[in-house]
Amino acid sequence: MRLIRLLLLAMVVPLAAACGGGALGSQPTCQQLKDEYANAYPAALACLPGAANQCQQQAKSDSNCDCNGAVEDATQLDAIVDRMTALGCIPKGPACPCAYLGPVSCLANDAGGGTCTAS
Numbered sequence: 001m002r003l004i005r006l007l008l009l010a011m012v013v014p015l016a017a018a019c020g021g022g023a024l025g026s027q028p029t030c031q032q033l034k035d036e037y038a039n040a041y042p043a044a045l046a047c048l049p050g051a052a053n054q055c056q057q058q059a060k061s062d063s064n065c066d067c068n069g070a071v072e073d074a075t076q077l078d079a080i081v082d083r084m085t086a087l088g089c090i091p092k093g094p095a096c097p098c099a100y101l102g103p104v105s106c107l108a109n110d111a112g113g114g115t116c117t118a119s
């Protein structure tokens with residue numbers, strides 16, 4: 001009976017990992033990565049109004065059909081998307097077309113900084 005349990009466990013754990021079903025060890029779930037992306041997005045939009053060449057980077061999207069605008073710094077967002085892709089959280093397939101929202105510029109905000117905004 002113990003051998004059967006070990007065999008079942010040996011089959012279930014790899015299947016769960018392949019399906020992105022949960023966190024094994026320290027590996028985050030797809031939902032945790034989506035939340036991490038959502039939390040990091042506002043920081044990626046932070047910019048300096050009046051400075052040259054602001055909001056010029058296009059961040060990778062957290063889904064193949066979700067279009068994001070230009071950001072000031074795509075580094076953290078792209079790293080999260082790379083982890084999501086490696087875990088199979090983002091379905092493979094053709095990307096959906098994105099609507100052009102116009103040029104993006106750095107507009108001053110109430111907090112004293114700026115935010116990349118389509119104009």
